[in-house]
Amino acid sequence: MTDTLVTEYFHSWNVPAERAALVSRQVAHWIDGAPVVSGMPIAVSEPSTGGRLTETLEAGVEVVDRAVASARQAFEGSWGALRPLDREALILKLADSLEAHQDELAFLESVDVGKPLSQAFAIDIGGAVDCVRYFAGWATKISGRTGDMAAYDKHFLGLTLRQPVGVVAAIAPWNFPLQTLIWKIGAAFAAGCTVVAKPSEVTPVSTLRLAELITQAGFPNGAFNVVNGTGAVTGAALVSHPGVNKVSFTGSTPSGLRVGTAALQNMTRLTLELGGKSPALVFADSNVDAVVEGLYNGIYFNAGQVCDATSRAIVDVRIYDEVRERLIERATSVHVLPGLDPDSGMGPMVSGAHRAKVMSYIEQARADGLPFALDRSQLHDRGHFVGPVIVEDIPSAHPLWREEIFGPVLALSRADGPGDVVCQARDTRYGLGAAIYSRDIGRVLAAARAIDAGTIYVNGYGFLDPAFPFGGLGMSGFGKDMGAEQMEAYLETKTLLVSGIELGLAG
Template structure:
């Protein structure tokens, strides 16, 4: 077996983190940790070293059935949907407090599992998840229907009720494992639903920790079940299961399309948050030096493993070379290293297979004739590191421009005027996010409604708030996460007509 991460010299982590990572990790069903029906497990490797970290139970369709039945029972006969909204709200507030109290533990687990810098994991992923939990908890007491005046005349009364949709099957990716788990679980719970969650096999540990914290907060057993394993044996049976009422998926567009087809077989409601190739549009009045670091963060945050990553840079001609010069300085000076080293600014990629995929795109960019303007650093061969990479003078037909790379690779080109840039950014199958960099309000207000994307940022890229909907146009998905729009996705509307006229 590959060397264990905890042998030899390792960065300092808490005793609690080591104890959690090295213990047995089974499926979490009915409030208990249990082995997979087959007894099979899969190995987890630490991205900064490539060393073996731990093993986790590998679910199959039998385990999916157990988890779905548990959540079905919890919804049909359990206390959660029948609690008062204030009772559910209070429990979710407790969960938010527990997330915050365990922020260092969760962050260290996350970093060991998928590689991201521990400071980012703690201060962004975990703390924003606590805030998200509080925001969604508040919605539990604010789910209102409406009264309507019926045209049938006196003695007839109509109103609507908002009721929880039922059992939710949710699949999350490996790039923001804890944040995504909270996004899928908390809104559904606030609405009164129950959930079966399947995290990525590349990053499952913090989802299991979330399930434990939910029980500690007072969420009844069966309301949240977590099955671990791969897409074929665990994810596909979950999405096709006839007893789930809602399928919620975040991941690649290709897999999202398959899930959409499976959901249609049972007419399961579906939310799909999929891929992107998000442009950062820099107008000629922007100051290259003042925006360079934020542009770099737009693509290199989380090593580019972000669905909204600003992976396409389009700069107006007159400042094109100046922006590239400033941006290259930032990229070449980024501190790349192990996530547990607090000086690290960009960690490794999440897996060896993904590192090889990203490197294949970098080689493709060279073959396609793009100009590589960043230094090709020597990376630690033991970990899954890729050097921050910027290609200039890219054309819109290059595969590195049209396809989602999902790594620290930026493709840049210049444009002449607003009409040109709008046409070019919209000539994409994706429509998740975009950013505009300018101090000319008139131009910004002209461009914003013309961009075919679900999110448009101005003079920033990638910030997220629980109150603002998150999702895309075109092949970037269906539905929205966050905001009241997400809560609505976990509710059914029931119309009630009462005839109270004298017979």
């Protein structure tokens, strides 16, 4: 299904035929441990060339019903019958399999999303392996509690039981297709839940390979199922399905609002990790080396296609000029190239449609006469590339300051002292992430308390860890991925209140 542009791209980087075949095959659904071919085809493009990579299929209501039924059967049968130690062993086996196929999986992510191969290997797949191993340990650490009641005497006892919620709908975005899905299924498997996954129709390739590896690792059929398609058709059928007990969604805020509305019709539990317009607070006492590298990574990593990208940098005027000039130099030197090119430091936008969206913000800023400190937006004749952009002195009401662009566009702002840094940072309805740069720990803690953000990086950016939760506040959603906190979302708590009279102990 791969067209000439993509075939030539693969040939230019000596991609082995068996690896090319993995990415160019039709992306089927995966139900009850086997591929399912059903639904209208959806073309999938390769971002670096703009050519046709492969195609996936649109799952309708009947296919979604089959997937949910398979997950329910496994939850109540083979998967649900496993001991916690057995679940832990299978999850660890999956981590070993992901690690053994790390080169292959990184290739799939690079050509499907467009990101540099080295970043896909180290961050996307390496991070996924770490996350799976972390959650494997939770399978044997789930417990309730026992205690004396507060309002009754010693003849009464209180107990809690912790049980998996059931079938989880895991809906992943296109910017980190495998890693974000792993965040969801690692905790779900550890808790004892089964999963129906829906990847983005833009980047479905790695999810099919993940399904194969899960089955090969020995997971019972039905423990992990995949339905492909658009949010409007497949996603809507999945989140509104009465057989789904939990929805974990990562995506834009408008999409999250629709998902939440649909899920609540069945009182389905929700985790929504949505968009952001995250600030970087740069105080005058900051280490400028750390600031420049942190700001660069905060907006240009994954070509700015990151939900918690620090897309607003608010810099104390006393160090503004130095930070500005060094950041321009850093962003000018990056090689914006196809993902398979070893020299690539930044890849393209994921699709032509998304490139057009990002460019519309840039063109609006030009039309409004905003000052560009750097404009490398036009770089290549083919593919979906947008290079680094820095825009200064943006009015607080302008879309460039207020809206999530999801591309390599930094809004750079001067601040008149520490108070103004914090004030400008707070000027947003989002609350996903933030970064604080300062040598003064007291100032860092005060700023962290003052801003509404679910994840706050200090003197750097992007060093997420599976042991600590990630998730937003405000219009960035609610609930957490990763950490002990994520396990709570996949578990039910039942309370048992025991009377001593019933036990024959009274008197």
